[in-house]
Amino acid sequence: MSLTQQETKITTPKHCPASESHLLPSDSFDTHVHVFDPRLGSYATGRAYTPDDAPLESLLAFNKSISVTGKLGKIVLVQPSPYKTDCTVLMRCLQGLQREGHNAYGIAVINVDTVSDHMLRGMHKLGVRGIRLNFQADGKEFDVLSTVIQLQKAAQRICHLPGWMIQLFVPSWTWDIFHGCIRTLPVPVIADHLGGILGPSKLPPQLRDVPLSQPGFHSLLSLAKQSRVFIKISGLYRVSALNESHFDDARPIIQALAREVPCQLIWGSDWPHTGDGSNRLNRDINVKEPFQPIDNEAILRNVKNWLTDEAWQKMLKDNPGRIFH
Numbered sequence: 001m002s003l004t005q006q007e008t009k010i011t012t013p014k015h016c017p018a019s020e021s022h023l024l025p026s027d028s029f030d031t032h033v034h035v036f037d038p039r040l041g042s043y044a045t046g047r048a049y050t051p052d053d054a055p056l057e058s059l060l061a062f063n064k065s066i067s068v069t070g071k072l073g074k075i076v077l078v079q080p081s082p083y084k085t086d087c088t089v090l091m092r093c094l095q096g097l098q099r100e101g102h103n104a105y106g107i108a109v110i111n112v113d114t115v116s117d118h119m120l121r122g123m124h125k126l127g128v129r130g131i132r133l134n135f136q137a138d139g140k141e142f143d144v145l146s147t148v149i150q151l152q153k154a155a156q157r158i159c160h161l162p163g164w165m166i167q168l169f170v171p172s173w174t175w176d177i178f179h180g181c182i183r184t185l186p187v188p189v190i191a192d193h194l195g196g197i198l199g200p201s202k203l204p205p206q207l208r209d210v211p212l213s214q215p216g217f218h219s220l221l222s223l224a225k226q227s228r229v230f231i232k233i234s235g236l237y238r239v240s241a242l243n244e245s246h247f248d249d250a251r252p253i254i255q256a257l258a259r260e261v262p263c264q265l266i267w268g269s270d271w272p273h274t275g276d277g278s279n280r281l282n283r284d285i286n287v288k289e290p291f292q293p294i295d296n297e298a299i300l301r302n303v304k305n306w307l308t309d310e311a312w313q314k315m316l317k318d319n320p321g322r323i324f325h
């Protein structure tokens with residue numbers, strides 16, 4: 001069996017009948033997916049890892065497979081770190097999807113010092129609605145001050161573009177530090193992967209019974225209450241270690257968010273589920289890193305069970321529909 005066949009087997013579950021209510025209702029958004037395709041563009045030198053292949057056609061098959069109708073929903077392609085600021089693959093995919101009449105959007109990664117307004121406008125036309133600042137992909141030390149400066153600079157660069165946002169993947173405790181800065185930022189923020197808020201399985205013993213007391217949670221919640229932050233329910237395997245229960249210790253966090261800020265939640269599968277960054281430092285960069293075998297249907301079933309029907313509907317359709325159009 002080739003690598004591609006293996007990957008398709010792991011990441012493309014069979015289609016289920018319409019009665020499977022945990023699957024995505026029609027017109028749902030999957031707000032966090034990636035394409036890795038060396039045929040469309042090469043990876044950046046100095047990248048932290050080389051992912052396995054995940055072409056657009058596999059992504060579309062995956063999206064259909066988790067939809068109640070079996071039809072393609074709305075997707076947001078997020079520029080992944082191995083391409084750094086070269087958005088060629090992202091743009092080609094958005095172009096192809098637009099040509100075929102599909103609703104697709106993008107979150108790009110740009111060099112704020114060199115990108116031109118012309119380039120940004122071109123991205124906007126193809127559906128890009130924001131940029132991503134990823135401070136967790138390479139396993140290096142996290143520098144708070146330089147992150148705040150980058151955040152402000154990036155916001156200034158994109159704030160004239162209609163509907164653009166900044167997507168941030170940061171450790172949970174940093175929301176306490178970013179709180180003041182994000183309140184006054186000229187663009188809203190998308191907090192990736194639960195804002196990094198950890199499930200009890202990844203918390204130190206003294207916080208396991210009180211996961212909502214972990215550093216950062218109340219700042220993140222406060223920013224969401226002020227509509228400054230949208231929180232992405234995605235990448236649960238990055239915040240929980242409980243593989244077998246499909247990360248069910250994320251439940252108290254997701255339920256608290258759904259109760260407090262139901263209009264600020266959006267959902268993303270994070271397909272094709274890249275590795276978590278551990279063991280990357282000494283790896284041969286030319287060796288392709290396998291994706292994580294994630295049961296997306298089981299995760300969706302969990303999340304659906306934890307939420308009210310109203311919160312589920314808002315997270316999948318209404319909320320992302322307000323910010324991606």
Ligand SMILES: [Zn+2]
Nearest residue numbers: 032034078270
């Ligand atoms: Zn991702």
